[in-house]
Amino acid sequence: MRKFSFFSFLTLFCLSCQMKDSKSGHVTIQVLHIQSDSLGYRLLHFMTGRELVDTVLPTGRPLQIDQLKEDMYLLVLSWPRTLIPHRVFHSREFDPHAEDRFTLTKAIYINPGQSDRYVVGLDTAMSTEAIEINAGTRLALDAGACSSCNLDEQYWNNYTDFFARKEQLVDSSNTAFYRAVEQHDSRVHEQ
Helix, strand or coil: CHHHHHHHHHHHHHHHHHHHHCCEEEEEEEEEEEECCEEEEEEEECCCCCEEEEEEEECCCCEEEEEEECEEEEEEEEEECCCCCHHHHHHCCCCCCCCCEEEEEEEEEECCCCCCEEEEEEEEEEEHHHHHHCCCCCCEEECCCCHHHHHHHHHHHHHHHHHHHHHHHHHHHHHHHHHHHHCCCHHHHHC
């Protein structure tokens, strides 16, 4: 029994040492150029969806997170809606809690070993109302000294480029098809 206890303790000790080796550390996330009194911050693990942070901070005050491991995360910024679109107003008849908050999301690859400060923001200062009107607003990331942290930008650029090319090809195929139908092309009618 003593041997079993000793080996169990030794195994657990080795595992805990290995777990401490993984890169983790203190990280600061600063949000710039959003003109609001306060912002809601949520930080989720990208793959598991586990919520790590859910808080509201005054604008300009950075989000401080301890013991954050190197990985991909999703930062969600939110505030109470100032402009309510008709579709949201109409859906409140059926669901009174529908979309009470406006959200902006940003995927961030965080590597505390390379950089402990990440700056997320817009290119120019905008009010929350202007952001809500311009629903396609993108957040930019300045990862400081972290050379590998722009991987998320490369991924999203490739992702959006793929769907833009796909949409362009589908549109050109549709245009060619309808043009052939209008010209009574016999190859179209055979199919």
